[in-house]
Amino acid sequence: MTLEYYSNNQSNIEFDPASLKKNLSSFRTLFGLFMSGVAGLFTFMAIVPLFIILSYLLSKGISSLRLQVFSELPPPPLVEGGGFGNAIIGTVLMVGIGALISVPIGVMAAIYLSEFSEGKLADWIRFATNVLSGVPSIIIGVFAYIAVVLTTRTYSAWAGGFALAILMLPIIVRTTDEALKLVPQEVRQASIGVGANNYQTVLQVVLPAAIPAIITGVTLAVARAAGETAPLLFTALFTQFWPNWGNKLVEPTASLAVLVYNFAIVPFQNQQELAWAAAFILVVLVLLTSIISRIATQARTY
């Protein structure tokens, strides 16, 4: 019925080829162009800060970057030379401790949330992790100070790592949870369909499929933790010396972020320059982890 209606009508209308031509002065064409321009401009503005920071750090940091910054200790004021080898070691150590604590807990928690939990409880746990990720890092530092530093009566790399672990935990839980949810239900059913049990399905099928996305989450968390100053200020404190391995990390420990904080606010030229160099190294470290995660996520999954 509708078909006849259209065909009857159509036969009376002359087809005008000009009606297909672009009309550059029509309002909707102009509006479309304008909005595309606005969106493009704002996109540009969103990435500008990154490039300004990078180029500023590069110009300031590279001039004071010498090979001995990796191998020497922070200098006293007004003494030329020196470096922050101990701070690089400290940052790597404490981020490593943080990752060792938070990755197993975070990934397991996300597996529970995504694969085994039901209903309200999971919603509450997700909400709680979201709240935790919103807690200011200085508060997390205070908590670690009370929980670890006061009980052990000393600043230590362990306390710093503990604080960073709490910071990393919600990021890892959330990204792993999302990654596991992206694995199609059909694949789980296929695994169960060939007679696998739940734990075989999760460990052998679901988790491998989600690994690239999980690695992305972990590197995000590592990058975030590496740049954090506040949680380390009163957990790991700072030191001018190399770690004394005999103390098993139970001693104040230097870190790049705290070094930048300390040296950027002093009036001494040599320490300010080192702060720039340390900031540059920190950003390079974060950039490297991001690049590694990009390479890891290239593996094909879903």
Place this chain on the structure above:
Amino acid sequence: MNKPTFAPEVAPSPNGEIVIKADNVSVFYGDFLAVRDVCLEIPKHKIVAFIGPSGCGKSTMLRCFNRMNELIPGTKVEGKITFYETDLYGSDVDAISVRRKIGMVFQKPNPFPKSIYNNIAYGAWVNHYQGDMDELVERSLRRAFLWDEVKDILYQSGLDLSGGQQQRLCIARAIAIEPEILLMDEPCSALDPISTKNIEDLMQELKQRYTIIIVTHNMQQAARISDLTAFFNVETNDKGDKTGYLVEYAATKSIFETPQQQATLDYVSGRFS
């Protein structure tokens, strides 16, 4: 309520051994009755097709046979389903062992994100297979007519194959653990006609060894490949809930040529009330 007056025949193939028997099976999702009062028997080494409109419970019924429905919380099965003499829902029956004996092929090809080799080996591995894995992989792929296409790329991802090849990989994966029965839930609905024909040919081969139950929306397919056909229909109650039920179950030829029920005739001839 238009209860089916037709009582499905007990043994549509008198000389065949019965593998699965459903006795007054009803399936609930929570309070919602999805399919009710199904009685049917599946004879050994036959292809049985389940046809019917959407929502008639044919897939639900299929998934009862390997307890796949249990993955949906709140599912309840009433009545009795026996596999040979064993009550599939008996308290001492392990669902994982059931799925090992009653394999499944899904609507969308769903290979694991693993190599072709490991897609096959996985099922054997979780079932503690002791024999020669290479030989098992080759045998399963040959039975699924996939060996010649993949023998040189066994260590590439199963996801790199075409849709039709993926589905045959899934069939190979299902038969690698030597099940008794193969449940197929619309296995060709995501495939092109040539891949569909490959799978249909494969099913004719497989029925020498396995009993196959296939859910299909494609009536020509049911007519082409199956020995027996069960027609499910759907009824709507006062509250608007849709419940499926078995209308007629008989030899495929008689379902399509001389159906006993008006509803079956309407459906197979393309008329819907």
